[in-house]
Amino acid sequence: MVEPIRLHVAGWRHLTHSFALVNQWQLLALHKRSDVRLSVEDVAIPVAAWRPRPGAFDDDRTATISGLSAPEGAIDVEYRIAFPFNLGASRHQRPVLVFGVTENWTFPAHYFSNGAVPSDINARDGFRLVVPSRWAMRGFVANGVDPGRVEVVPHGVDTEVFRFDVQKRDDMRRRLAVEGFVFLSVGSLVGTKGGVHLLDAFGILLERGIKATLLIKGHDELYQSQGRLQQLVGRMNDSRRRLVLKNMKYVGLSLDMFQMAALYSAADAYVSPYLAEGFNIPVLEAASVGLPIIATGGGATDDFTTDLFRRQLSARLDTSDGKTRLRPDVEHLAALMQEMAGDEAFVRQAWTAGPEHVANGYRWDDVAAKLVEVARRAS
Numbered sequence: 001m002v003e004p005i006r007l008h009v010a011g012w013r014h015l016t017h018s019f020a021l022v023n024q025w026q027l028l029a030l031h032k033r034s035d036v037r038l039s040v041e042d043v044a045i046p047v048a049a050w051r052p053r054p055g056a057f058d059d060d061r062t063a064t065i066s067g068l069s070a071p072e073g074a075i076d077v078e079y080r081i082a083f084p085f086n087l088g089a090s091r092h093q094r095p096v097l098v099f100g101v102t103e104n105w106t107f108p109a110h111y112f113s114n115g116a117v118p119s120d121i122n123a124r125d126g127f128r129l130v131v132p133s134r135w136a137m138r139g140f141v142a143n144g145v146d147p148g149r150v151e152v153v154p155h156g157v158d159t160e161v162f163r164f165d166v167q168k169r170d171d172m173r174r175r176l177a178v179e180g181f182v183f184l185s186v187g188s189l190v191g192t193k194g195g196v197h198l199l200d201a202f203g204i205l206l207e208r209g210i211k212a213t214l215l216i217k218g219h220d221e222l223y224q225s226q227g228r229l230q231q232l233v234g235r236m237n238d239s240r241r242r243l244v245l246k247n248m249k250y251v252g253l254s255l256d257m258f259q260m261a262a263l264y265s266a267a268d269a270y271v272s273p274y275l276a277e278g279f280n281i282p283v284l285e286a287a288s289v290g291l292p293i294i295a296t297g298g299g300a301t302d303d304f305t306t307d308l309f310r311r312q313l314s315a316r317l318d319t320s321d322g323k324t325r326l327r328p329d330v331e332h333l334a335a336l337m338q339e340m341a342g343d344e345a346f347v348r349q350a351w352t353a354g355p356e357h358v359a360n361g362y363r364w365d366d367v368a369a370k371l372v373e374v375a376r377r378a379s
Helices: 018-031 059-067 118-123 134-142 166-176 195-207 225-234 238-246 257-266 281-289 330-342 344-359 364-378
Strands: 005-011 036-042 077-081 096-099 127-131 150-152 182-186 213-217 248-251 269-272 293-296 310-313 315-318 325-328
Touching: 005 018, 005 364, 018 036, 018 059, 018 077, 018 281, 018 364, 077 364, 096 364, 118 127, 127 134, 127 364, 134 150, 166 257, 182 195, 182 257, 182 281, 195 213, 195 225, 195 238, 195 330, 213 257, 225 238, 238 248, 257 281, 269 281, 269 330, 281 293, 281 344, 293 330, 310 330, 325 330, 330 344
Parallel strands: 005 036, 005 077, 077 096, 096 127, 127 150, 182 213, 182 269, 213 248, 269 293, 293 310
Antiparallel strands: 315 325
16 A cells, blocks of 8 residues: 655635636545545734635535645645745755746746745755746746756636526526627636737627627636726727627626636626637636637647537737737637537537536546646655
């Protein structure tokens, strides 16, 4: 019998930031494993306005997350998943895995604590990076990190929670007062999410006489997404702005996992015209629910989507300002949205192809297994 590995996780809990959500899903999956002795410590949150509060998970999961405690005795490996990225020496004097992500392959000074830069990890004995996608890995390598120091471990989905539910669909559509074909997009609406491209393409779609609704899920608590959306809509000409506002619904409240699953169920397709993403979990969650996907080609989502349930949005690679980003083609996006709204066969195919793909390697249990494998190699 293999001796359990003593894995110590330093990260955020009870926060709806993506790092904290990933950490908590991983903790739940790791906690179930008999080959892991898990311990946890909370890392300081760098933004004063970000207040930890339970709510993203149900009571049982929240209790499990809250009940995880500091190590009793020695550990084998430390895993850090917080921001800024910490390459400092371990007080446990054990190997360290540092979760890291880069969207546009740049690292402003505040990305690393204590003045470190990405390539410093090459000289840190026992340190390795854990990244969620090949896109993120390429970003670190482009900044001088030895590829041998980087491990790709994708994010995951709880397929028991994120699955299609016709009753939840009906209830959510009734609450939102939406009908017909609904496109969904989930994100903070920061620039790299491609909100300007999405709104322009949706405007083009409506001007062509296509009847559809755009449902946008933002995050007002952490990112003031509604204000960002107002700025994006405000740049449109009057006629397009009126048309878009008439056919758009916005949700900015923090939702728990079951409410998010219901929101996905309420839609007919998911759209993500991103410029740069480290992974893009909402695309994976949407696929798990059975939504057909439109996503930027060439980026992180190439790792975990297939042509059976995804249409790739054409984009050009742009490095003109020192950042590496994809620039989606708005006309192509409008064409894909128009095609999706009329392609019942593809939509039906995605109902089964997406969930089957996600269940075959992208559950949080699968992610935990990969993380344990990486930890064992490090120890």
